[in-house]
């Protein structure tokens with residue numbers, strides 16, 4: 700199993716690994732590279748708007764760029780599917796959070812918190828997945844920022860199965876609290892997102 704294969708200690712700097720990862724996904728899974736960079740860009744804008752310090756912002760940058768690394772283990776035909784996913788395919792997609800945790804946990808020289816961004820970015824305080832998650836990692840609000848930025852980027856970006864959406868339209872979609880996917884989004888972070896959109900401070904790659 701993958702856990703045995705990865706049960707080794709690797710002495711690689713996080714910066715070096717992030718560059719390698721982005722080169723890999725930008726070459727082979729282009730939308731994932733663009734999405735990772737967009738999610739990081741929105742995350743950093745939000746963190747700056749919320750007054751976070753440089754050390755937290757750096758941690759968030761690593762966490763956002765690597766948050767979907769577990770998708771390297773998702774079959775490409777599911778990731779690139781242009782039709783609605785079946786229930787089983789969606790369950791397979793969900794495992795990217797756990798694979799992401801396992802991969803990042805194998806790099807002992809990385810900041811300890813990075814793996815929590817990967818495993819918890821869809822958790823949404825128990826409204827999302829995977830559950831149950833019983834540990835508290837001390838970076839909850841940074842993960843809340845990543846969760847909002849991830850959702851925002853994913854809705855805005857074009858995919859093979861959908862067109863891009865404007866920032867205003869995306870915010871409206873995310874504000875619909877009757878939609879299960881929006882439950883557990885941090886309201887304070889959403890307020891800062893609105894401020895950034897109104898101020899024209901959101902600029903994403905990959906379209907327009």
Ligand SMILES: [Fe+2]
Nearest residue numbers: 766767820821
């Ligand atoms: Fe994800």
Ligand SMILES: [Fe+2]
Nearest residue numbers: 734766767849
């Ligand atoms: Fe994502």
